[in-house]
Amino acid sequence: MPIYSKEIIEHFKNPKNVGKIKKPSGRGEAGNILCGDIMTLYLKIGENKKGEKIIKDIRFETLGCVVAIANTSLLTSLIKGKTIKEALSFKKEDLIKRLGQPLPPFKIHCSVLAVDALKEAIYDYFKKEKIEISEDLEKEHQRITKTKEELEKRYKGFQSFEKEILK
C-alpha cells in the first residue's frame, strides 16, 4: 500500500485555492513546531440568502509537506460557501476522515495546521468587525500564537547563515 491515498496525492498534485486574497476579511497564520511547517490562510466573508455570514472565498499559502499541502487544499474546498459557524465547528478529524486511507501516525499533526490557520483567520475577522469572541476561540488563538512565535524565533538567523555559506 502506498504511504498516501489517491485523495492526498490528487490534492497535492493540483492543490485548490492556492494564493492570496487582496484586502481579505480575515487572515490567519499557523505553524507546526514539530516539523517546521508554516501556513497563511485568507478569507473573504459574504452573506447567503438567509443573511448568514458565509465564507465566500478562501485562499492559502503553505510551506509544508505533502499532507500539509493536500489537507489545506481539501479543507479550503470543503469550507468554501459554508457559514462561519460551520467553519468553526470543523475539526481535524473531519479532514482525516475524508482522506480515504488512514494517515501514518507521524503525519497526523500535519492535518492540524490547516484547521488552526482557519481558526486564526476567523479570529482576525471577528477582531476587525468587533464581533464577540468565544472563550474557546480565544483559548485556541492563544495556543496557536504561542506555537507561531516559537517558530518565528527559529526562522530568525536564516539570512545570516545563508549569507555566510554563500560567501
Added chain:
Amino acid sequence: MPKKIKKIYLDYAATTPVDPRVVKAMLPYFSEKFGNTMSLHSFGQEAKEALEESRGVIADLMGAKPQEIIFTGSASESNNLALKGVALAKASANQGGHIIISPIEHACVMESARWLESQGFEITRLKVDKYGLVSPDDVKKAIKKDTILVSIMHANNEIGTIEPIEEIGKICREKGIYFHTDAAQSFGKIPIDVNKMNIDLMTVSSHKMYGPKGAAALFIRKGTKIEPLIHGGGHESGLRSSTVNVAAIVGFAEAARICEREMKKEAKREIKLRDKLIKGVLEKIEGSYLNGHPRERLPNNINFSFPGIEGESLIMQLDFLGIAASTGSACSSEKLEPSHVLLAIGLKPEQAHGSLRLSLGKWTKEKDINYVLEVLPKVVKRLREISPFKR
C-alpha cells in the same frame, strides 16, 4: 541502469542496483554450490573456497590481509561490532572507556555510541565546521588517558564530505588508540589504503557499490582487541557466528573486482556530471546553496537547500516526474527530526526542511542531468508559489 527501469534513479547513496555481472557471479551459489562453509564434504569445501577467495578480493581493494576481513550482514552490523566489540574488549581488560565520534556519523554509529553511554562508557561528540569537516586538531585535544577508540566516518552519506582520516589515523596511531572509520559510502568509489591511512577498523558495504544487500565487512587490523556480538558456531574467526551468506559475499567480491578496475574512470565521469548539476542548479534556482564541502566531496554526492520549500513535497513532485531523490526534512522522517548531519553543519531546522540529496551512479547519464536541470527549477518554483515565503 538495467534496461527495464526507465525512471531516473538519483539515490545511489541509499542503495545501488546490482551490476548484472555481479548477479551472474552469484547465481551458481544458490542451488548448485549451496554448501555450508562449515561442512567437511565437497559441498562445504566448495563454498568455503568461494568465501576465502572473496575475502582476498575485499582485502586487496583496501590493502589489507585476507585474515583481517570479517564478513557481516550489513554496514550497521559492522559498525555495531566495531564500537561495541572494541568497547567490551577494552573494558573487560580495564583499559579505559572513552570513545570519540563525530556528530555526523550514520545512525548506527550514533546509536551504538548512545547505547554504550547508557552502559557507562563516556562518549565525546566532536564538532564539525560548516562543510562537515572534523578537525584533526580537535581529535588530538579530545584524546584522554582512557580513550580507547576514535570513530570518524570516511565520507558522509548525506552531504558527501570526505573527512581527513589519514591525519586523524596518524594522530590515533601516535597515541596508541584504535581508529575506526565507516567507509560504507566511499569504498569502491575513492581509493582507500588501511595502512597508509592508519586505520585499525573499517566498515565497508556491498549494496552501496553495486553488490547485493545482506553482505558487508569489517576490517580488523591484526592484533586489535575486539569481542564478538554474535556467539555461536565460531564462524569468521569466532567474531561473527552465523551460517555464511556465500552467494551475497561472492557478489560483494565481484562488485569489488569491478570497482577496482573501473573506479578511477567512473569517479572522473561522475565528478564532471556532479559539478555540472551543482553549477546549473545554483545558477538557475535563486537562493539555493550547496550543503557539504565544495571539493572534499564524494564524486557522486550533491546536497542542496532550497529555502521556502519543504523536502518531502519536493521529493514527491520529483517522483511524479520520474526522478528518485531524498531529503533531510523532518517531515520525511518518522521521528520528525530534521537530519542530524544538516543541523551539525549549522543549518536551522527550517533549512534542513528544504534540503535535497541527489546521488549519482554508474548508470547516470548526461541526459539525466540535463533533465534534472530542466525540471528541478520548475518544481522548486511551483512549490515556492504555494509557499508564504516568496523569493
